[in-house]
Amino acid sequence: MTDSDDQPERKRGTGSRLVYDTLREEILSLVLQPGEPIDEIGLADRLSMSRTPIREALVRLAADGLVTLLPNRSTVVSQIDFPNLHRFFDAMTLMYRVTTRLAAEFHDAEDLVEIRARQDAFARVVVAGDTAGMIQLNRDFHVAVAEAGRNPYYLQLFSRLLDEGRRILRLYYYPTFEPRLPHPYIQEHEAMIAAIAERDVDTCDRLAKDHADKIVQQIQQMMARDLRQDIKL
Amino acid sequence: MTDSDDQPERKRGTGSRLVYDTLREEILSLVLQPGEPIDEIGLADRLSMSRTPIREALVRLAADGLVTLLPNRSTVVSQIDFPNLHRFFDAMTLMYRVTTRLAAEFHDAEDLVEIRARQDAFARVVVAGDTAGMIQLNRDFHVAVAEAGRNPYYLQLFSRLLDEGRRILRLYYYPTFEPRLPHPYIQEHEAMIAAIAERDVDTCDRLAKDHADKIVQQIQQMMARDLRQDIKL
DNA sequence: TGCATTTTATTTGTCGACAAGATTCTCTAG
């Protein structure tokens, strides 16, 4: 058996989506590292399809900013844009605030159920000490809040920022994580849910800002520590 | 002469870009109306290339939200999302404010030259009574301001919103436009430039908000008028 | 041995073709 995958009879039209989802997950989880080239032919071979749907997926990933298409040269996983990191934090903070505010204004009962479910899932992985899951489910929680806010434009930008944040957090947060309960983020999420349910826009804004500031501060501390270590060596 | 275009020896790799730019312009200027299907074969014939680069361009346009890919069915120009229009206005107003604020903070001398150039171009088409050009160059002005603000995340969202705005303005603004000088928008742009140059963040914020509110209000008035006419008939 | 240049090999962008799925047309039964 030279071929590990036998063809599972994919349906017509699902090829590009499969490649897109696979690559996206591998990029965001740093299985594919920034700068790493992506081999079209290898992928075609691995997923047993032609290059056409793969190139289509790469074009979509490029639109998301996850890969960079170098003309007539290889496609590479996009670098994390460190010189622009403070701009990233700025946009992230604004989106935290805006989406949480809008959630307080426009949510309905079903939204609260969904948000609550995400928060419970988040709490579970925190208890389990599953850091990768924590990053993922924190993202899901805030996406659920943003969806309750009903603004697709903010949702799109916020999703993109949260994805980019997944890569950054993986780099700086994961190696230094030590589980402790009750985790402050869980409590902050709980406070947000309460404020959203009470439709208290101002409190939502304040909580979101504090939450964002804390995350940014934490990442910056870790980055600084990281840099010092580099100098020490 | 059955064929209007002779092939101008395109360079390798420019095919998709040509299609993308062409379609994008035709969509935003409403030459291609919302809901209109896009014929891949026809385009391939017209631009004398194969369907592959055309499909690639369509995928990119779909990522921008300008077209909708219906699986196994035709690709159509995206509808203008009227039920979400107030969310569009909300996001637009926020981006006006944020980008103008950041321009005041982070611009340099070259940015001011560029912004001034766009404003002059804008003023020229206003004088000429060229409404289509007005819409286009108003967009260019604000993109220049956003570029001076140096935040690529805001710039991307703002560009998308301004593009979508081009379609909406074409629908509601164009038919009712009557030129008058000095146009208030020119004066408001001038005030913005002055506040940016003085790095007066608060004034920028106020001016941007007022500018956005005025535009939104004007569009809403025209839409209301339009609706009344529909009822009358 | 080191550097410049030609040759080879790999990879990308584009093409024409074909099959699955959807749409339209046609023919027949009621």
Added chain:
DNA sequence: CTAGAGAATCTTGTCGACAAATAAAATGCA
């Protein structure tokens, strides 16, 4: 004359192949 099943047509998604462009290797020269 209408409605529905089936056939024919058209469009899309995918494929394998080929040529342009780049990268790598090999060769020649100082």
